[in-house]
Amino acid sequence: GAGVSQTPSNKVTEKGKYVELRCDPISGHTALYWYRQSLGQGPEFLIYFQGTGAADDSGLPNDRFFAVRPEGSVSTLKIQRTERGDSAVYLCASSPGLAGQADTQYFGPGTRLTVL
Amino acid sequence: AQSVTQLGSHVSVSEGALVLLRCNYSSSVPPYLFWYVQYPNQGLQLLLKYTSAATLVKGINGFEAEFKKSETSFHLTKPSAHMSDAAEYFCAVRRAPLVFGKGTRLSVIA
DSSP states (O other), X not given: OOOOEEEOSEEEEOTTOOEEXXXXXXXXXXXXXXXXXXXXXXXXXXXXXETTEEEEOTTOOSTTXXXXXXTSSOEEEEEOSOOGGXXXXXXXXXXXXXXXXXXXXXXXXXXXXXXX | OOEEEEEOSEEEEETTSOEEEEEEEEOSSOOOEEEEEEOTTSOEEEEEEEOSSOSEEEOGGGOEXXXXXXXXXXXXXXXXXXXXXXXXXXXXXXXXXXXXXXOEEEEEEO
């Protein structure tokens, strides 16, 4: 079946602009996660959705970052007033939401964001 | 707080040699532990996970890992490296999100 997809695969923007990154999870997965991976680092958690609600947004670095999942499927990560330090690969993952902490997260290929 | 430490940011082995990638975890509760592999320009793929069943966990592509509570370790091994194993490997411990180590880049020399 289809895996997690993310669009766009690459996004180049100028400092101060607004960007939206999209994630299509595996069909039927109730849990959705956003991570950010900077060069040479492991992924860092941003936000986690269970259904339509954000169950944990403690990883969002500041109020310029926001994410939604209005219908419990597709999610959009929104970044306002982008800064050069926001440049990274943004990864989305989904999981069935059935096995609690043992749930396997399936990752998309990521969106590479470059802020000039 | 839960965290993982991966010892060695870069490991280089010869084709056919043993692969050993080290991961130590810190957790105040019994952990769920994962190894993911990331090929260039691709997303993370699950290799294996420990969920408190058997302490020796077998994964895909011939990899396995052993959970050792006394050593707080979850090292990844493969008896014989292939060229196709060259990638970045991440160890992770689970709360609701995953907490990842910084990764170990594996190079395989022909």
